Amino acid sequence: MRVLVTGAFGYLGSAVVDALMTEGHDVRALTSRRTEVLHPVSVASQSVASAAAFTRSPSAGASSAGSPSAGSAAAGSPFAGSAATGSPFVGSAFDGSAFDGSARGTVQVVHGDVRDPEAMRRAVSDVDGVCHLAALTRVREAAERLAEYKDVNERGTAILVAAAAAEAAHSGRPVRFVLASSGAVYGAPDVQPIPEDLDFTDTHEYGLTKRAAERAVLDAPLDGRFGAVALRVFNAAGASVDGRIGDADTILPKALAVASGSQAQLTVNGDGTAVRDFVHVHDVARAFVAALAYAQPDRRAVFNVGAVGASVLDIVAAVRSVSGRAVPVEHRPASGEVPKLLADTRRIRTELGWTPIYADLGAIVADAWAAISD
Numbered sequence: 001m002r003v004l005v006t007g008a009f010g011y012l013g014s015a016v017v018d019a020l021m022t023e024g025h026d027v028r029a030l031t032s033r034r035t036e037v038l039h040p041v042s043v044a045s046q047s048v049a050s051a052a053a054f055t056r057s058p059s060a061g062a063s064s065a066g067s068p069s070a071g072s073a074a075a076g077s078p079f080a081g082s083a084a085t086g087s088p089f090v091g092s093a094f095d096g097s098a099f100d101g102s103a104r105g106t107v108q109v110v111h112g113d114v115r116d117p118e119a120m121r122r123a124v125s126d127v128d129g130v131c132h133l134a135a136l137t138r139v140r141e142a143a144e145r146l147a148e149y150k151d152v153n154e155r156g157t158a159i160l161v162a163a164a165a166a167e168a169a170h171s172g173r174p175v176r177f178v179l180a181s182s183g184a185v186y187g188a189p190d191v192q193p194i195p196e197d198l199d200f201t202d203t204h205e206y207g208l209t210k211r212a213a214e215r216a217v218l219d220a221p222l223d224g225r226f227g228a229v230a231l232r233v234f235n236a237a238g239a240s241v242d243g244r245i246g247d248a249d250t251i252l253p254k255a256l257a258v259a260s261g262s263q264a265q266l267t268v269n270g271d272g273t274a275v276r277d278f279v280h281v282h283d284v285a286r287a288f289v290a291a292l293a294y295a296q297p298d299r300r301a302v303f304n305v306g307a308v309g310a311s312v313l314d315i316v317a318a319v320r321s322v323s324g325r326a327v328p329v330e331h332r333p334a335s336g337e338v339p340k341l342l343a344d345t346r347r348i349r350t351e352l353g354w355t356p357i358y359a360d361l362g363a364i365v366a367d368a369w370a371a372i373s374d
Helices: 011-022 117-123 139-144 146-171 205-218 251-260 281-294 312-323 346-351 361-373
Strands: 002-006 026-031 048-050 106-111 129-132 175-182 226-233 235-237 266-269 275-280 300-305 308-311 329-332
Touching: 002 011, 011 026, 011 106, 011 281, 117 146, 129 146, 129 281, 139 146, 139 205, 146 175, 146 205, 146 226, 175 205, 175 281, 205 226, 205 300, 226 281, 235 281, 251 266, 251 312, 251 361, 266 312, 275 281, 275 361, 281 300, 281 346, 300 346, 308 312, 308 361, 312 361
Parallel strands: 002 026, 002 129, 026 106, 048 106, 129 175, 175 226, 226 300, 235 275, 266 329
Antiparallel strands: 275 308
């Protein structure tokens, strides 16, 4: 499949691009930053195009049979192509090495903003699937920049869904859509672990924007051409393809920064017993691949993605154990932390056959530590 990945240069997006390519899919990697021209999956030559201003080439990349071949654009594609490579973009795509006897997929970089309808119309041209990860994701920041969060997370998602649905209607070819949602949509329910069909409770501004994004995806009309899955990812952790270990303001990167000596101590609100669900970033990426296969036309589904429950103190102990270094902790007054938020993952395990490879906290921490201590 040819798959558009938004937020493709992010911590999770890079892992999703790599996982899709490993399975032989050709990836169109969307970024809004013009400075990002080579994707982290490879430093090999990759093509760059603008999703906002493509040049039409009616015959670019068409196969002799009149249908698109792998890594090529169909006739009428809005992308300028190279006759030598069959690429739907100017220049040549990065073609990875063979994997399990079959060709690894390609990745090509395009530029555009999910809030730009015309850019998204062009970005989804000739795709078979969309993995939508572009979003603003900081909980505390959302309260201060709510208008911007709503614009990107809600309006941007609605624009992309409309573009994908229109592409499916125009081409007659189904489009599969997978949304990166969040465990934040649940609020703070008493039921733990949290099943997907549990009623929502009050949540913060960020969680509300992700709920709205889910509605935009899952409420798309049932027309036989559009399949949709929302993955409610809890706390992605571990090292991504380029060695990044996640948002520096989250607990595991902060604890690792102390162990590495770049920070003096770890500040913890409360007694450190609040429990959260952590899942390795590559296991989340594998969930995206599985969800894309599952998202057949007219399917609508929601899956939790989590793996390991751990408290702040558990993480501190694991970092100390793995690194062999001290992690001084300063406790501050509690600031209303929810005692426990855990994902019930029975549905994704049963229906998608997904299970985490990194199934314990020590393995996740060791992977992240290796990435920053090399």
